[in-house]
Amino acid sequence: MIRLIPSWAHNYTEFWEAITRRNLWFIQMRYWAFLMLTGILLFSYLVLNIEYSSIQLIACLIISVSILTYNSLLHYFRRYLKCEPGRINPLHFSLIQMVLDLIALLLLVYFTGGIESPLYMLFVFHMIIGSLILPGFAVYSMAFISYILLCGMIMLEYFGVIPHHHLGGLLGVELSGNLYFVVSYMLTFGFTILLSVYLANGIAKQLYKRERDLYDSLIKINAAEKEKQKYIMGIVHELKTPLAAVSSYLDLILQKFLGPINEEVEEKIVRAKFRSDQGIGMINDVLNVSKLKLYDEFDEEDVNLAGLVAAIIRNRKVTAEAHLISLTFNDERTKKEKIRGDKFLLNLAISNLVGNSIKYGVDEGNVIVTLKNKNGGQVVEICDDGIGIPKEDLEKIFKDFYRSSNAKKISTDGSGLGLSVVKQVIERHGGTIKVDSPSGIGSMSNPGACFTIQLPVK
Structure with missing residues (x-):
């Protein structure tokens, strides 16, 4: 030869x-x-x-x-x-x-x-x-x-x-x-x-x-990027530990295990608890992004998409009711096939989108999650009639640390990493994600947003 x-x-x-x-x-x-x-x-x-x-x-x-x-x-x-x-x-x-x-x-x-x-x-x-x-x-x-x-x-x-x-x-x-x-x-x-x-x-x-x-x-x-992500994960994890401890101590105080507290002090402790939980949430977002960038492989298994979405709806139901939002799940698929993927990561992505729809929804609003068949794959639609996304922000919404201009006015908490993580998870599964605003179920004052995920059936 x-x-x-x-x-x-x-x-x-x-x-x-x-x-x-x-x-x-x-x-x-x-x-x-x-x-x-x-x-x-x-x-x-x-x-x-x-x-x-x-x-x-x-x-x-x-x-x-x-x-x-x-x-x-x-x-x-x-x-x-x-x-x-x-x-x-x-x-x-x-x-x-x-x-x-x-x-x-x-x-x-x-x-x-x-x-x-x-x-x-x-x-x-x-x-x-x-x-x-x-x-x-x-x-x-x-x-x-x-x-x-x-x-x-x-x-x-x-x-x-x-x-x-x-x-x-x-x-x-x-x-x-x-x-x-x-x-x-x-x-x-x-x-x-x-x-x-x-x-x-x-x-x-x-x-x-x-x-x-x-x-x-x-x-x-790529090797340097992995080392950087490991370093970030190590540092961020160390930051999370004292914040989690602070949050636990504040819980003890708010639950009055250490004795009664007056209303003025309690109000300030509640705000401190909110901020510490916000910090922990941002740290978790950074850790999730770092894990996605660091690890090329994920635990692939057969995933029942309907069961996964139904579990997310149940977990988010209480939060939705607290915001006076109707949370609905529709399965319109004719072929209810399982998909191959990482159940944990898919749960993270879809739950993030549902949580955002609730967070940026309006009182007596609607969040509708729909499963469909399209082009031989499975489609997940998460639509709401909330504040929507300005046209100039649509192309940037999946970038790291980016938040839409109207979202910043409504809520100061949030790292801007959530949708970036969602996009990386979906692409890791060979799928695509897009967003439309108005959503089709909103109004002039509240146009809403509709996220469409398409996943292949392997």
């Missing part, structure tokens, strides 16, 4: 994807080349009155059909290739294409005049293409072999070992017997093909090196 793969590319997915795309591009280009070759032969014969012998016409026809045939076979077999260094892979496939093309081109050059053929420049074109994919030693080897074969063919024609196929009507005299022209041709062609390979392969090598450096830098950045 010819080793064509550089060591750094063994596990580099982007490298293999690029080679696979280029292989397909070469195959598509070869179909066009077949059509162009056929068109050029017909045009030169019928319009330009180039005089082809019967042998030349038959040979060119056979070569053209052969190109179409092997290209069709390559197109078929490419789908079975795997990007595995130890087996036949896309790089070997590129080499096979190049060898077949060079054989076909050598025969075409021979039957269209040899040293007189205008098609010989296509050798340079093939060498440049090969330099963009194959390593240097492979391209230089192919260039050397092509040069030796072409020069050998020219010399065999010169000494009369093989017949020369002159193109009548293209040149007035035969050049295959002119020693000075033959030598000049071979030297010029050799210099041209060597320089082309040197320049193209050098540029390709630099590009691959730059791409490899960028890939290594990306790995380092």
Whole structure:
């Protein structure tokens, strides 16, 4: 097995994807080349009155059909290739294409005049293409072999070992017997093909090196990001501990375990308790974001979406009633399939959206959660008739630490991380989320918002 793969590319997915795309591009280009070759032969014969012998016409026809045939076979077999260094892979496939093309081109050059053929420049074109994919030693080897074969063919024609196929009507005299022209041709062609390979392969090598450096830098950045998230989680968790202790002590005081307190002091303690709980909530948001960014994997299981949403509705019912808000759940699905996902994270995301709808709702308002089937997936809609989201805030609403302008006026608490976490959770599950405001169930004064989550059924 010819080793064509550089060591750094063994596990580099982007490298293999690029080679696979280029292989397909070469195959598509070869179909066009077949059509162009056929068109050029017909045009030169019928319009330009180039005089082809019967042998030349038959040979060119056979070569053209052969190109179409092997290209069709390559197109078929490419789908079975795997990007595995130890087996036949896309790089070997590129080499096979190049060898077949060079054989076909050598025969075409021979039957269209040899040293007189205008098609010989296509050798340079093939060498440049090969330099963009194959390593240097492979391209230089192919260039050397092509040069030796072409020069050998020219010399065999010169000494009369093989017949020369002159193109009548293209040149007035035969050049295959002119020693000075033959030598000049071979030297010029050799210099041209060597320089082309040197320049193209050098540029390709630099590009691959730059791409490899960028890939290594990306790995380092991701590692640094993980370390940063670990540090943030550690610091934030340490901040949470004293706040939780303060909140617990305030609970003891408010529940009068330490004795009675007057109303003025109690009011201030209630406000302090609210602020400490607000701080704990913000810390939990930061921890959730850090966990999502730190851990690439999650606990995947079969999730009953209806059961999950129903549990969230039950848990939020008391809060909704306290705000005089009607909380409704409708399951309109015709196919009630389970989805694959992390139950905890999905609960976190949907619960956050329901909580926001309640928090920014209005007295005697409505929050409607609906499950639907759409495009082969499951859709969760959380719609309300609350304050809504201004048009200028819609595009930014899922950014970290961003809160809509009207939400800030109503409530000062909130980190602006909740919707960012929701979006990351949904995208981690291969889904999408969007928001519309007005919601469709609101009014002019309270337009409401409607969040639509679409999750795939795996």
